[in-house]
Amino acid sequence: MIFTLFFLFLTTVSFAQIASDRWSQDEIERANLAENTPNWTDEEKDVLLHLNLVRLFPRKYWEFEVQSQEGGSYYPKELASLKRTLLVMNPVNALVPDVQLTSEAACLAQLQSKSGHTGHDRGMSCPTSSTFSYWAENCDYGNLDGADVIVNLLIDGDVKSLGHRKNCLNPNYQFVGVAQDTHTKYRFVTVMDFKGG
Secondary structure (H helix, E strand, C coil): CHHHHHHHHHHHHHHHHHHHHCCCHHHHHHHCCCCCCCCCCHHHHHHHHHHHHHHHCHHHHHHHHHHHHCCCCCCHHHHHHHHHHHHHCCCCCCCEECHHHHHHHHHHHHHHHHHCCCCCCCCCCCCCCCCCCCCEEEEEECCCCHHHHHHHHHHCCCCCCCHHHHHHHCCCCCEEEEEEEEECCCEEEEEEEEECC
């Protein structure tokens, strides 16, 4: 019980720190839709928090979470195009956690944790591999913190289509599943599965 209370205190302090440093409490509450989602880790909740912050407040997200990478990014062209996108785009809806999508994301994350592979191929290893409900999928490698995952996917270096960025900002998506696991080569893998209504 003491550990639980201490953990809740730390979590509260963490969100309060984010709110006081860069984001208002109201903005955090609007974006933090996974706060009470069972079976999600704090890191997975943080991924959705940052995903929703950039969707709801794109210009502010550029200024507070991404702009500091100007001049030091390995992908200056992609970063410049992200700046143009975030500074002019209209806000879009926050994404809501979905149990089925989370299960599908977790299956791929667990497979890659064991195999060390990357990409989107599940083969026939997942129980529902022939009937997935997701419309789009993002995979990120090497990051655990929500801001790091989302900024990396938004910059989308070496991906000519900018497909990960487009998935993150797509107004047609309403639901998301997020799953993270360890990875033998990149330390961490994050999988996000998206769908509309």
